[in-house]
Amino acid sequence: MTLSRGMRIVLVIFTVLALVFVYTPLALVVLNSFNTSRAFAWPPTDLTLQWWEAAAASQGARDALWVSLQVAALATLISLVLGTMAGLALQRHRFFGRSSVSLLIILPIALPGIVTGIALNNAFRTIFGWDLGFLTIVVAHATFCIVTVFNNVQARLRRLGGNLEEASMDLGAGTFTTFRLVTFPMLRSALLAGGLLAFGLSFDEIIVTTFTAGAQEQTLPIWIFNNMFRPNQAPVVNVVAAVLVLASAIPIYFAQRLSGSTNEGLTGAR
Amino acid sequence: MSAILHRRPGLRLGLLLTPPMLWLGVAYLGALGALFITSLWGQNSFTGEIERSWTLDNFRDLFQLEVYRTITFRTLGIAALVTIVDAAVAFPIALYMAKVASPRVQRLLVIAVLMPLWASYLVKAFAWRGMLSEGGLVAWLAVPFGLDSPGYGLTATIITLAYLWLPYMIIPIFAGLERLPDSLLEASSDLGARSGHTMRHVVLPLAFPALVAGSIFTFSLSMGDYIAVRIVGGTNQMLGNVVYDNVGAANNLPFAAAVATIPVVVMLFYLAAVRRTGALDNL
Amino acid sequence: MRKISVLAGACALALVVAGCGSSGDNGTTTTAGGEFEVPDLPMLDSLGENEGEVSILAWPYYAEDGTADPAADWVTPFEKATGCEASVKYFQTSDEAVTLFKTGEYDVVSASGDASLRLIASGDVEPVNTDLVESYADIYPFLKDREWNSIDGQMYGVPHGYGANVLMWRTDIVKPAPTSWSAVFEPDSPHAGKITAYDNAIYIADAALYLMNTQPDLGIKHPYALDEEQLQAAIDVLKTQKEMVSEYWSDYLKEEQAFTTGDTVIGTTWQGIANFLKGEKVKVESILPEEGSTGWSDTWMVGANSESKNCAYAWMDHIASAEVNAQVAEYYGESPANSKACDEITDPTFCESYHAGDEAYADQIWYWTTPIEKCLDGRTDVKCTDYSRWTQAWTEVKG
Numbered sequence: 001m002t003l004s005r006g007m008r009i010v011l012v013i014f015t016v017l018a019l020v021f022v023y024t025p026l027a028l029v030v031l032n033s034f035n036t037s038r039a040f041a042w043p044p045t046d047l048t049l050q051w052w053e054a055a056a057a058s059q060g061a062r063d064a065l066w067v068s069l070q071v072a073a074l075a076t077l078i079s080l081v082l083g084t085m086a087g088l089a090l091q092r093h094r095f096f097g098r099s100s101v102s103l104l105i106i107l108p109i110a111l112p113g114i115v116t117g118i119a120l121n122n123a124f125r126t127i128f129g130w131d132l133g134f135l136t137i138v139v140a141h142a143t144f145c146i147v148t149v150f151n152n153v154q155a156r157l158r159r160l161g162g163n164l165e166e167a168s169m170d171l172g173a174g175t176f177t178t179f180r181l182v183t184f185p186m187l188r189s190a191l192l193a194g195g196l197l198a199f200g201l202s203f204d205e206i207i208v209t210t211f212t213a214g215a216q217e218q219t220l221p222i223w224i225f226n227n228m229f230r231p232n233q234a235p236v237v238n239v240v241a242a243v244l245v246l247a248s249a250i251p252i253y254f255a256q257r258l259s260g261s262t263n264e265g266l267t268g269a270r
Numbered sequence: 271m272s273a274i275l276h277r278r279p280g281l282r283l284g285l286l287l288t289p290p291m292l293w294l295g296v297a298y299l300g301a302l303g304a305l306f307i308t309s310l311w312g313q314n315s316f317t318g319e320i321e322r323s324w325t326l327d328n329f330r331d332l333f334q335l336e337v338y339r340t341i342t343f344r345t346l347g348i349a350a351l352v353t354i355v356d357a358a359v360a361f362p363i364a365l366y367m368a369k370v371a372s373p374r375v376q377r378l379l380v381i382a383v384l385m386p387l388w389a390s391y392l393v394k395a396f397a398w399r400g401m402l403s404e405g406g407l408v409a410w411l412a413v414p415f416g417l418d419s420p421g422y423g424l425t426a427t428i429i430t431l432a433y434l435w436l437p438y439m440i441i442p443i444f445a446g447l448e449r450l451p452d453s454l455l456e457a458s459s460d461l462g463a464r465s466g467h468t469m470r471h472v473v474l475p476l477a478f479p480a481l482v483a484g485s486i487f488t489f490s491l492s493m494g495d496y497i498a499v500r501i502v503g504g505t506n507q508m509l510g511n512v513v514y515d516n517v518g519a520a521n522n523l524p525f526a527a528a529v530a531t532i533p534v535v536v537m538l539f540y541l542a543a544v545r546r547t548g549a550l551d552n553l
Numbered sequence: 554m555r556k557i558s559v560l561a562g563a564c565a566l567a568l569v570v571a572g573c574g575s576s577g578d579n580g581t582t583t584t585a586g587g588e589f590e591v592p593d594l595p596m597l598d599s600l601g602e603n604e605g606e607v608s609i610l611a612w613p614y615y616a617e618d619g620t621a622d623p624a625a626d627w628v629t630p631f632e633k634a635t636g637c638e639a640s641v642k643y644f645q646t647s648d649e650a651v652t653l654f655k656t657g658e659y660d661v662v663s664a665s666g667d668a669s670l671r672l673i674a675s676g677d678v679e680p681v682n683t684d685l686v687e688s689y690a691d692i693y694p695f696l697k698d699r700e701w702n703s704i705d706g707q708m709y710g711v712p713h714g715y716g717a718n719v720l721m722w723r724t725d726i727v728k729p730a731p732t733s734w735s736a737v738f739e740p741d742s743p744h745a746g747k748i749t750a751y752d753n754a755i756y757i758a759d760a761a762l763y764l765m766n767t768q769p770d771l772g773i774k775h776p777y778a779l780d781e782e783q784l785q786a787a788i789d790v791l792k793t794q795k796e797m798v799s800e801y802w803s804d805y806l807k808e809e810q811a812f813t814t815g816d817t818v819i820g821t822t823w824q825g826i827a828n829f830l831k832g833e834k835v836k837v838e839s840i841l842p843e844e845g846s847t848g849w850s851d852t853w854m855v856g857a858n859s860e861s862k863n864c865a866y867a868w869m870d871h872i873a874s875a876e877v878n879a880q881v882a883e884y885y886g887e888s889p890a891n892s893k894a895c896d897e898i899t900d901p902t903f904c905e906s907y908h909a910g911d912e913a914y915a916d917q918i919w920y921w922t923t924p925i926e927k928c929l930d931g932r933t934d935v936k937c938t939d940y941s942r943w944t945q946a947w948t949e950v951k952g
Contacts, residue, residue: 003455004464008370010362011365011366011370012366012370014362014366015366015367018362018363021433022383022433023386025394025398025401025433026394028407029389029393029394032397040400042400042403042407082290082293085286085287086291088286093283099545101287101291103545104291104299105290106486107298108298109487110490110537110541111537112491112530112537113491113494114494114514114530115305115494115513115530115534118305118513118517118526118530119298119302119305122301122304122523123297123300123301123304126304143294146290175282200384200387200388204388204390206390207494207496207497220390221390224392224393225392237392237393241393245385245389247388248385249385252385
């Protein structure tokens with residue numbers, strides 16, 4: 001009753017059109033995965049299942065998927081820890097330079113990926129002298145994933161206020177016990193939402209990864225990048241992408257359920 | 271131990287802040303600093319070895335040669351247009367999701383909006399390449415109306431980039447609108463305002479910080495992009511391409527770093543300007 | 554207060570740390586008047602035990618392992634025979650090859666002539682002891698000791714194959730069939746808006762070659778030896794061309810897709826791409842135009858800091874052997890480097906159509922070479938433009 005009927009109808013139509021816009025290219029991806037033409041001729045003259053068979057057999061794709069999952073999981077874990085710490089710090093204390101810290105945390109994701117990529121590459125190789133590999137990818141990803149967790153935690157803490165924690169302390173619980181029994185349960189759904197977003201960011205990241213991954217490790221986006229221009233492989237890449245889109249519905253759905261209403265979850269801050 | 275922590279909030283703060291700051295403040299900022307120091311050095315043009323002699327040559331070339339100015343303005347223009355397109359498309363959807371849809375539909379829509387994020391960037395860009403090609407899907411749809419597909423070029427780049435970053439704009443606006451109490455809208459209509467009026471004078475101003483928050487992503491992602499423009503941009507190049515080509519061509523890291531200062535400076539100004547609107551809290 | 558001091562400390566730390574970083578430690582080189590000093594690196598005396606793994610950096614199609622096409626696999630037999638597990642990374646342009654190889658992550662690279670000298674000069678590759686490579690003896694003599702793969706008679710790699718940049722067009726759209734590069738350089742082409750060109754600074758040499766034939770007064774004798782005035786002329790040609798270009802290509806799929814849909818109908822390409830399109834039943838044809846062309850001659854080179862040099866040598870021996878060289882050449886569509894490869898090639902007309910072993914033909918091709926200040930055509934009265942100038946020029950052309 002808050003918006004007029006006319007307005008609602010306009011919004012519905014718009015949303016439907018927008019969804020069509022969003023999903024048409026993806027439908028094309030799925031269609032091309034059946035296209036016999038290896039250079040994606042349009043319209044497809046013939047359909048085939050050979051690419052799906054090739055994809056199922058592709059060791060490279062499976063290895064890359066596994067690496068991507070591992071990297072994303074580790075990066076999410078690290079950013080959960082660091083993001084929570086930073087969120088608690090900023091929300092529960094007042095200190096000079098608070099907004100600078102805030103800015104600093106946002107910086108890795110606000111600056112163009114290529115800048116972060118070459119800066120970290122330069123730092124890893126020439127300053128620290130590390131070899132590029134699995135760990136450097138994880139570190140790079142964690143750097144820009146911190147912000148998603150941080151924002152969610154901050155927003156949740158802001159909404160909750162400090163009263164419950166004070167009460168807990170007054171009743172005799174120590175700092176760590178309070179965190180474990182009072183703060184953490186309140187933060188759980190925010191952490192879940194932030195973590196899920198961090199996972200998604202890390203999983204599809206290509207630009208920073210290009211600069212921080214070594215020769216031996218391939219995340220899925222790197223594998224796609226390497227294989228997209230090998231004509232026999234391009235349709236296989238389409239298959240992989242199609243599978244990813246469909247498969248991604250599952251974790252997103254679960255995240256929604258676990259986080260309670262959408263109010264609390266994803267939209268806490270992002 | 272926990273008693274000490276409780277009595278000394280400063281210590282607690284320090285312990286909480288040190289690990290994240292150690293990483294971000296020292297390592298990341300240090301890495302950025304190292305990169306930008308490189309822009310003040312020269313480079314042996316044949317072997318690609320960096321010569322640690324201080325020089326402003328890189329910046330001089332950057333400012334004097336017209337082509338870099340052209341590319342910078344083109345990139346800024348694209349980023350701005352992408353942001354506007356995304357804001358225009360995202361706002362109605364977010365509004366629908368936040369205020370009109372039932373909880374079940376809302377949940378489905380959130381999933382529907384987030385799912386495309388998982389289809390690889392490259393694959394989506396190539397899908398648009400296919401759609402915009404001669405005789406492709408867009409041409410099919412446009413020809414009956416007497417139009418034609420825009421082909422590969424600036425328009426294609428803007429469409430593709432807007433498409434890629436759309437979820438990053440929808441979610442913050444959705445979050446912001448969700449926080450908007452229904453009571454405000456009710457009050458507005460009780461006081462006699464029509465929907466359009468309510469939108470313009472109540473909803474938009476309150477959603478503005480969220481819009482700006484989303485724009486931070488679309489703007490910065492567009493400014494640094496070099497992949498999509500190579501796939502659908504025809505002969506155009508953006509700042510990201512110049513940086514990428516120079517990191518590759520003769521390994522001219524100093525010049526690449528100099529070019530990279532442009533988007534960084536732009537974003538820093540943008541973030542500073544945006545801080546006042548409270549958008550940073552809406553990320 | 555704390556935050557500011559932390560930030561200040563971070564900045565100071567960054568400056569100190571930056572002062573220590575960002576340098577190569579591959580020995581010193583200087584460019585004095587265009588000559589370049591080559592770091593004195595030792596070459597392998599004898600082969601030892603294979604290390605168990607090798608990291609290969611290659612042009613696409615050069616190191617096939619059966620994943621793209623089960624019939625094309627010469628990596629797996631290599632792994633079985635030597636015990637060196639191979640990981641392959643592909644690059645799109647010589648610039649990428651140089652950058653990637655400089656990271657030190659790879660042991661062996663297939664470098665074209667415009668990358669090889671840069672790698673030699675920066676000390677990223679070491680001289681190759683050709684006595685340790687059995688297949689080297691059978692390589693065509695005219696590929697040995699050339700300006701892009703050897704210094705003062707010392708070879709820096711094992712030649713792989715060579716080919717020309719050819720002109721390809723859609724036979725159903727472009728009529729009559731073109732015979733010269735003027736089809737893509739002449740202004741007011743009937744196919745304006747559908748022309749393509751290679752997206753790399755080295756393409757300037759193609760414009761220079763065109764000028765060699767159409768504007769002989771400019772005095773261009775060698776397309777990679779251009780003084781500033783000649784370079785400007787080439788830039789002008791390219792800028793005119795740009796108005797007619799639909800897109801520049803450096804990745805295979807892009808060009809293949811563009812020719813399939815008809816967004817591009819004529820332009821430069823590699824034989825492998827033309828073969829692919831014909832296989833997909835797209836109506837294309839390709840020729841080496843009458844005035845000759847630029848081309849490439851690739852050399853496998855070993856990383857100076859590689860930890861798998863024995864495996865690297867084993868790979869070079871394998872890929873240069875008659876049988877494997879024949880496989881690659883036929884799969885990709887280039888002239889093999891091994892003189893015995895033609896006996897192994899299944900298609901009887903292949904060697905003839907690619908002019909394998911034809912030294913006169915091979916001499917017509919202007920192989921990719923890195924432009925340097927010291928003019929490659931022998932002029933000493935002027936300074937020629939070097940590769941970084943070409944890179945800047947290329948950015949200018951694209952605008």
